[in-house]
Amino acid sequence: MAYQLTEEHRIFRDAIRAFAENEIAPLVEEAEETETFPKHLFKRMAEYGFLCPRYPEELGGGGADKIAECILVEELTRVCSGIAGAVVAHSGLGAMPIYQYGSEEQKERFLVPAIKGEKIAAFGLTEPNAGSDVASLQTRAERDGDNYIINGSKMFISNGPICDYVVVAAYTQPERRGEGINLFIVERSAPGFNVSPKLKKVGNRCTETAELVFEDCVVPASNMIGGKEGGGFKQIDDTLISGRITYGSRSTGTAQAAYELSAQYAKERVQFGRPIIEFQATRFKLAEMAMNVDIMRTYTYYTAHLYDSGVNVRKESSMVKLFCTETLQKILNDAMQIHGGYGYMMEYAVQRHWRDGRLFTVTEGTSEVHKMVIARECGF
Ligand SMILES: Cc1cc2nc3c(=O)[nH]c(=O)nc-3n(C[C@H](O)[C@H](O)[C@H](O)COP(=O)(O)OP(=O)(O)OC[C@H]3O[C@@H](n4cnc5c(N)ncnc54)[C@H](O)[C@@H]3O)c2cc1C
Structure with missing residues (x-):
């Protein structure tokens, strides 16, 4: 039984199931064994409209609804949870705050290439000492002219080893607990951005996971999502x-x-x-x-x-x-x-x-x- 699936949903489900069985299933054993995500899948899935189906068509997405995204994720996970995990970390976590709260320039530079599978996104919220208690995060972003200087680290970040950018939560106003958080788009090439060796995991092995460390990491102020200090908690929540x-x-x-x-x-x-x-x-x-x-x-x-x-x-x-x-x-x-x-x-x-x-x-x-x-x- 399914909740009000339309004919379009059913066609989409059949298409993604066929893709997952024909193009993903043969990759699973090696990907899991080597703990390596088959990176070509990002572009391949984008070509078929399976990478980011929910983003608007004018940005290169499929203009589909949340039910379609759920269908996609169920079918991917049925074949390989590790591969689904990387796709979800990219399209559902890393790219999502840029879509919901990013400037037009940020969407053009980071979201559109993510939808095309040309840039891989990650989402960095959890820290070594801040898991469930998000408001206790210790990463700081301090304004320095046209830049922010980020210091801190993020733990267990899915796609960390392969991402082109990561959306990072950091305090700009630590005195405003919770309310003083911002999200920043940090590019892999940013000075002071370091990625740990891949973390070895019990499962979901082909989602590549790492700790990300920011040491006086220089990020342009224009990469702050939302355009003003504070308010990042709501962006994370959404x-x-x-x-x-x-x-x-x-x-x-x-x-x-x-x-x-x-x-x-x-x-x-x-x-x-x-x-x-x-x-x-x-x-x-x-x-x-x-x-x-x-x-x-x-x-x-x-x-x-x-x-x-x-x-x-x-x-x-x-x-x-x-x-x-x-x-x-x-x-x-x-x-x-x-x-x-x-x-x-x-x-x-x-x-x-x-x-x-x-x-x-x-x-x-x-x-x-x-x-x-x-x-x-x-x-x-
Ligand atoms: C494979 C993997 C991939 C991940 N990917 C990402 C990612 O891409 N980006 C990202 O930001 N994070 C990621 N995470 C982090 C994940 O979201 C956190 O592990 C999760 O939020 C829990 O935090 P923690 O591990 O620090 O556990 P803790 O918060 O330390 O919790 C430990 C235990 O204490 C319990 N506990 C804590 N506080 C309370 C309370 N107040 N009342 C009752 N019980 C409590 C918890 O329920 C849990 O059982 C990933 C984690 C893993 C393992």
């Missing part, structure tokens, strides 16, 4: 609200893959003289998986639909992120159980989805943080 809905579709894609693999395996694996799918214990697990995948997808589309309609979805976006990422954990657990010992072997794809999906209750707000947001929005 970006993350959209990202939380996308996380519903990332979870659904991983869940769908785990479900399909489990159903297939259960038909093939014979024990006690019968395929294990004939045991009620297996069938019940698969039935619950099918139901939960359906709810996750529908709930994500519903929230995306509200977002498209201009409704304030601060509460709903946290709810969909929390529900889908947590429900995914049970689905992955059951998928591993159905696979028995073979599921624990690297040659079986289910273990990759299990490793990849474990991340989702942590990034873009932990489950605990989303419960705090929901409780606050409910007035508690």
